[in-house]
Amino acid sequence: MTVNELIQKSEDYLKDSNNANYLADIKILIAFFMKTSLAKLYAIQNDKINFKIDDYWQQLMAYRNGKPIQHITNLQNFYGYDFYVDYNVLIPRYETEELVDNINIIIDEILLNNGDKPLTLIDIGTGSGAIAISLGLENPSLTIYASDISTEALKVAKRNIKQLNCKNVKLLEGDMLEPFIKNKIKADLLVCNPPYIPKNQNISNRVKNYEPHVALFSDIDGLYFYREIFQNWQKVVKKNGILCFEHGYDQKKDLEKLVKEYFPNQKYYFQKDINKKWRILFINIL
Ligand SMILES: C[S@@+](CC[C@H](N)C(=O)[O-])C[C@H]1O[C@@H](n2cnc3c(N)ncnc32)[C@H](O)[C@@H]1O
Structure with missing residues (x-):
């Protein structure tokens, strides 16, 4: 044949x-x-x-x-790089490439205005390492710390770091901000694509039966991980830092309420993805 x-x-x-x-x-x-x-x-x-x-x-x-x-x-191309993936990690999504693209622009702007200022970035819930590794490869001068609560996901991220010969991403295991606080790491940029699906929401069997639930589901309104970071960001982000998030296409309204509550004096903006859905949130710490 x-x-x-x-x-x-x-x-x-x-x-x-x-x-x-x-x-x-x-x-x-x-x-x-x-x-x-x-x-x-x-x-x-x-x-x-x-x-x-x-x-x-x-x-x-x-x-x-x-x-x-x-x-x-066992393969997903993300931002032009071939990542190993399996059932222990979320399959990196196209929308997340748009988050990476926007962060690359922000990094270029910071470097343009501040010369060769050494920048530190943290990626919370790194999964396969897609965000951290592609940003690391695109910006070799960055120091990146990427965390996850899942030991198995971190094994996948480690494999991708080696496979893609990425020199500037270090992995940490732990719950949300805890590994960064414990290691006294303070970042210029905090990035997070957290689990944001409300726990009772119905999703396709293709996703529900094959992708790790720890990567998908949050609490009742899907905003638990944003609240966690909004309450404690001061412990891990420097003055003049920037917080960057992906969120669900229908969460802008509720997330904006939270941003106004926790960041009354900061500048923030939301961005749409290529499908014209609100997807990305940036908060500039003044
Ligand atoms: C939506 S996935 C994002 C994966 C990857 N960053 C990406 O964009 O493709 C969320 C990730 O957060 C991790 N995670 C879930 N709960 C966590 C927690 N309490 N602390 C740290 N990471 C967590 C999951 O294991 C998963 O890898």
Whole structure:
């Protein structure tokens, strides 16, 4: 069987599977089995497949039943870098790349105005390390501390630091601000993409059954982790520092109320993502 024939057969098998991404994911899966890149798959479309077809169908069936393609390939590209991912970490999302992009702009501005001022950044709840490592690779002069409460997630982050040869990210284990306070770390930039799904909210089985709940769910309104940071940021952020958060697309109103309560004298702004959903919050400490 050729690559092209397998693509056709797989499309027939998945066309009524209720998965919007199946056309792209089939190609990712076949490229993975052919040990080639997606970009090169087109060039070998008439080649015979070189793997055991049973193994492939087994994975395609698992995919049809909800297993994320990233858990089969153990790969997610984020900000141009290939991250190892598995069931211990949140699969880094496209929206989060936009957070990283905005932080890169902020870092450029700070460096432009302050010369080669050494900057320290902390990333709370780093998961795969996607935010911390891509910022570290883009900004080699930064010192970055990234934390997580999950030992297993930190193993994944460690693997990515090594795989991507990132020299300026150090990992810490612990609950929220505690490891930074304990190590007397004070940052110029605090970044956090916390679990923000309200604990009773219904979400797709694809996410609920395969991604770690510690990375997804918060308390009843989904704002627990923001409150925790808003109450104690002074312990870990320097004067003139900046706090950067991702949040749920429907949380702006409630989050803004909290910001006004905890930061009555600070400047803040929200930003929309590419889908025109409010997603990002920045607070400038004056
Ligand atoms: C939404 S995920 C974000 C992962 C990664 N930063 C990203 O953007 O792809 C939230 C992360 O927070 C971690 N986490 C959950 N509770 C925590 C806590 N109390 N203290 C520190 N990290 C926590 C989870 O293990 C998970 O890795």
